[in-house]
Amino acid sequence: MVPVPFRIAKVIREIPGVYTWHLKSLDGKPFVYRPGQFNMVYQFGVGEIPVSISGDCREPDTLVHTIRAVGPVTNAMQQLRAGAVVGIRGPFGRPWPIDEVVGSDLIFVTSTIGLAPLRGLIHEVLHRREDFGKVVVCYGTRGIDDIMYEADLHKWRARFDMHVHLTVHSAPSGYRGRVGGVVAAIRAAQVDWPSAQAFVCRSETLTRQAVDTLAGLGVTKDRVWVTLERNMQCAIGLCGHCQIGPTFVCKDGPVYRYDQIEPLYSVREF
């Protein structure tokens, strides 16, 4: 599968080291996908990496990716300006199971860049707001300087039909927001725990911690949805890199129902 060229229409510097691209396909074709899916993003002569799609799927003319600079490819991409062309292959993977959670209260648990893969889902939930019960976003960052998507967060906080629990690990004196871990923010959420559905997007260790907290509150593991990250080269189930036991993260994931992959989490180096 050959990448399709897309032009960067706009670059947004979210927080230090994290940037969002708005991309337009050169042939003008809309890019149809579902929240939770990802693309393989290719920079000419540098390399190709998996990146979640972070936009609003009701606006298929603009493809949105948010990327954190951590290594050779993502650093090189950070140098690109509006007008540059990158290659896109996708969309790949199983999306968030939005239709399976209709009627329930929804709680989103994430930290810093983990909001990127959830953002499209939150947009879609808000488009279909009447399909769901309460909507709560628990979002934690290290400090006040690494809060992503501030414009969205402001809009979401202003709505009467959703709650945003933003929490920072440490803040300068005088900060009036919530300070502390995501766990406390989860506990503060007021949803119907015995029926709520949770979406968790964090590192594997922190995911476990969030799942345990949720379980303590009554969210059974079959109502927790998570994503996994693995090395990916083909994204179409053929190169073998993303395997964990029985599953290929690129085609069976990256979204999983927690109870179905819990055994994989608990084996070290599996």
Next chain:
Amino acid sequence: MSYHPSMIGLDGLAALIEALSVDGFRVLGPTVRDDAIVYDDIAGVDDLPAGWTDEQDGGRYRLKRRDDSALFGYAVGPHAWKRFLHPPLLRLWRAEPDSAGMKLTAAPEPEERFAFLGVRSCELHAIAIQDKVFLQGPYVDPHYKARREGAFLVAVNCGTAGGTCFCASMNTGPRATAGFDLTLTEFTGEFLVEPGSDAGAALLARLPQRAATEADIERARAVSERTAASMGRHMQADGVHDLLLDNLEHKRWDDVAARCLSCGNCTQVCPTCFCTAVSDVNDLSGATERTRRWDSCFSVDFSYIHGGSVRPSPRSRYRQWMTHKLASWVDQFGTSGCVGCGRCITWCPVGIDITEEVRAIRGG
């Protein structure tokens, strides 16, 4: 079309190779090179390893003379047919800068059609397994498909089991039962030929031959039975899926990790291992070419994600390999990933034996 077995002589075999090449196939088969029997282009019967056999054991492979001039009197060597259907190195596409930004061109599909001569039963099973991986998932590998679809397969029923073979215990041999166009059973200077497809039957009709008798067919069955009885290794395969997955923390993994060199030989010689990695090469004209090459789950980089590898220890990588072959493969593709060809045992520099590792884990 009904399929009738026939007997052909060496002239018939020569005519078979000739007919395939007249029909436009690139004929590939076993031949001796660098002290091993490898798969390469075959122009005629003379290229086949007449009078050779092999001696195989853990970490050991030697060619030896036979006391007859059998053409297929050995087991499988280091090559598998996957090197043609799923090449070790493959160009995928080329990107060139242009006025619009960049232009991407997919590498063309190959036009050549392969005829494989001397495919063993375990290898037919391995090809069927790779068919599942590359052709029957949500995504199809167009490169594999193009090579596989036009291929003509001439199988050989093994007359000699290798020292590391265990197809009999994996139910993958030694007699070829499906997936071939023609199958040969070798007697001295003569072959029983059985068609397995219309294309095979049509080709057979063009060869000098005589009708096979009941006695010929009986003789061929006896060859396969003898071979089945002389397997160098045995795998106790029943329940191995649960056995391995229930023992992911077994102490044997530490034991094997202490011996394993993480060289990846086993994955390179294995006829079913399919993993690949891509790399981009920039040339002086400013273009970039993406290639795909065989990769191995034994390398640390294989599972690298930002912050470190998922499987940094040799223990976890050996465990990945063996549990994938014998257990996860079943969950992924509905079949074992091991056909009992024994290559991983023979070509392991320290002679690690997958059948022995299973036995040890079963043992306690």
